[in-house]
Amino acid sequence: MLDSIPSFSRLVAELAKFPGIGNKTAARLAFHILRSQESEALALADAICDLKKKIRFCSICHHITESDPCPLCTDPARDEQVVCVVEEPQDLISIERSRSFHGRYHVLHGALSPLDGVGPDELHMHDLVERLKEGRINEVILATNFSVEGEATALYLARLIKPLGIRVTRPAHGIPMGSDIEYVDEATVHRAVSGRQEL
Amino acid sequence: MQLEKLTLRNFRNIEATEFRPHPVFNIFYGSNAQGKTNLLESIYLLGSLKNFRSARNDELITHGETAATIIGCTRQNDVGHEIRLDINKEGKQARLDGKVINRPESYLSCLRPVVFAPEVVGLIKGPPAGRRQLVDRAVFQADAGYLENVQTYSRQLKQRNRLLKTGGQVEQVETWSSELARTGARIRYARAAYLERLIPRLLDSYRNICGEKETISLNYRAAGKGITELEQELLDEYGRQLEQELRYQMTLCGPHRDDIEFMVDGRPLRNFGSQGQQRSFILAFKTAQALDLQQLHGEPPLLLLDDLTGELDKRRQERFYQFLLNLKTQVFITATDIRPLHDGGIKEGYFIRVKEGNLHNDKS
Numbered sequence: 127m128l129d130s131i132p133s134f135s136r137l138v139a140e141l142a143k144f145p146g147i148g149n150k151t152a153a154r155l156a157f158h159i160l161r162s163q164e165s166e167a168l169a170l171a172d173a174i175c176d177l178k179k180k181i182r183f184c185s186i187c188h189h190i191t192e193s194d195p196c197p198l199c200t201d202p203a204r205d206e207q208v209v210c211v212v213e214e215p216q217d218l219i220s221i222e223r224s225r226s227f228h229g230r231y232h233v234l235h236g237a238l239s240p241l242d243g244v245g246p247d248e249l250h251m252h253d254l255v256e257r258l259k260e261g262r263i264n265e266v267i268l269a270t271n272f273s274v275e276g277e278a279t280a281l282y283l284a285r286l287i288k289p290l291g292i293r294v295t296r297p298a299h300g301i302p303m304g305s306d307i308e309y310v311d312e313a314t315v316h317r318a319v320s321g322r323q324e325l
Numbered sequence: 326m327q328l329e330k331l332t333l334r335n336f337r338n339i340e341a342t343e344f345r346p347h348p349v350f351n352i353f354y355g356s357n358a359q360g361k362t363n364l365l366e367s368i369y370l371l372g373s374l375k376n377f378r379s380a381r382n383d384e385l386i387t388h389g390e391t392a393a394t395i396i397g398c399t400r401q402n403d404v405g406h407e408i409r410l411d412i413n414k415e416g417k418q419a420r421l422d423g424k425v426i427n428r429p430e431s432y433l434s435c436l437r438p439v440v441f442a443p444e445v446v447g448l449i450k451g452p453p454a455g456r457r458q459l460v461d462r463a464v465f466q467a468d469a470g471y472l473e474n475v476q477t478y479s480r481q482l483k484q485r486n487r488l489l490k491t492g493g494q495v496e497q498v499e500t501w502s503s504e505l506a507r508t509g510a511r512i513r514y515a516r517a518a519y520l521e522r523l524i525p526r527l528l529d530s531y532r533n534i535c536g537e538k539e540t541i542s543l544n545y546r547a548a549g550k551g552i553t554e555l556e557q558e559l560l561d562e563y564g565r566q567l568e569q570e571l572r573y574q575m576t577l578c579g580p581h582r583d584d585i586e587f588m589v590d591g592r593p594l595r596n597f598g599s600q601g602q603q604r605s606f607i608l609a610f611k612t613a614q615a616l617d618l619q620q621l622h623g624e625p626p627l628l629l630l631d632d633l634t635g636e637l638d639k640r641r642q643e644r645f646y647q648f649l650l651n652l653k654t655q656v657f658i659t660a661t662d663i664r665p666l667h668d669g670g671i672k673e674g675y676f677i678r679v680k681e682g683n684l685h686n687d688k689s
Binding site for chain 1: 491
């Protein structure tokens with residue numbers, strides 16, 4: 127039925143490419159755009175183009191940025207002796223939102239996964255080591271995911287970094303804040319109890 | 326652990342049936358190839374999401390149909406659940422109380438079936454994989470955290486094997502070796518701890534239920550070692566094998582290649598045991614497993630016994646029926662002839678004649 131309205135079906139098809147968006151949701155979004163003011167539709171289109179035109183990856187930490195180097199890498203208030211390594215830009219944003227960390231970052235853009243053909247050369251690992259060799263950094267926090275691949279990536283990096291005489295740490299993991307122990311899965315409780323801390 | 330209702334649709338030769346089992350004894354009897362074992366298979370599959378005989382999905386579906394369904398109403402410590410397994414050619418989907426499961430632990434705790442079948446006896450003489458599976462399934466039923474370790478290990482193993490196949494650099498392989506050693510040590514430790522707990526019961530069952538005189542045991546390389554020691558041991562193993570592994574392009578050692586040796590009077594049962602000893606050993610293993618689960622969860626597991634009369638001689642059968650009468654758990658038994666069961670004291674329960682996939686319930 128949509129075939130008879132090519133401009134509409136084209137938009138639906140484009141929207142349906144988004145993660146988490148199926149054909150039905152795509153059609154709903156398309157109807158929403160159709161009903162909105164032309165200025166709003168243009169603003170959306172412009173925002174998308176602007177993003178693609180302006181956003182680059184920082185040549186130092188590889189986070190998304192409009193200016194290179196990125197504000198996180200140039201901010202003099204941040205501690206340049208500590209660098210936090212994450213898999214994806216989203217992870218960096220999560221840590222920033224927590225306001226728990228005030229050092230520099232390094233985004234790998236993935237994790238080691240031979241099954242997906244991802245080795246050290248496919249990730250931003252070599253230039254991390256180059257950054258470390260400059261000598262200003264004395265601690266690396268390996269904040270890769272706690273998945274099979276994330277753990278292996280952390281271990282690989284730890285072995286690469288430790289010989290440089292730099293302290294390597296990994297965030298603690300265990301029971302999430304605000305959750306009842308009762309509802310947490312056994313494996314997590316097990317890890318949390320064995321990694322307990324003195325009060 | 327109780328199965329209060331079983332509903333089958335298009336499962337093998339059973340087109341549609343609904344059955345309310347007896348709380349203790351349920352005996353499926355009739356000639357061969359009528360569907361008796363299919364009933365046990367459906368209960369085992371429903372309760373454990375695994376099969377005790379190998380079968381592709383399309384073999385589980387009635388010929389000419391597209392999907393099979395098994396539904397069970399269970400009761401455990403006074404809590405009722407509905408578990409449901411849908412099977413089509415592409416795969417299986419399990420639901421607990423109508424909801425698709427994403428973590429299997431609570432689903433799998435509903436029935437915890439333990440099976441004794443000719444296929445299981447065959448594992449003693451077969452390759453190590455079968456014995457590993459026998460022990461792994463037992464460990465998993467007793468220790469829910471075990472599954473996560475096994476899943477992690479298998480993912481790490483796939484990654485490492487792919488790396489070896491694609492000629493990855495040694496530093497990378499070594500990283501995966503360390504990861505494998507960490508998870509692998511936990512697997513070996515859990516297996517050894519389970520076996521250590523099981524062996525006294527196993528020996529007891531072998532002598533008292535099976536009426537045998539020999540001393541039996543289970544040999545496993547990790548017995549008596551701590552996790553740290555096991556991890557170091559695995560790291561050394563991977564280190565020693567590395568050259569060969571690079572040549573063969575696969576991981577050649579680790580818990581996924583271990584054997585668990587079944588021993589009678591200090592000799593491996595697979596080489597020296599008689600048929601009778603092998604059957605007694607497996608029966609003792611299964612009863613020890615059932616008693617262990619009873620102690621762990623406060624209730625004995627569901628027992629599925631396939632072709633007992635064909636597998637055990639009269640003397641062993643009678644002792645075993647006495648054990649079942651004392652255990653008072655829900656039991657499902659298949660038999661071609663019900664007289665030996667009657668003679669063994671099993672008189673109360675449902676005796677169900679199975680003919681061409683249909684159930685004929687004569688209460689007694």
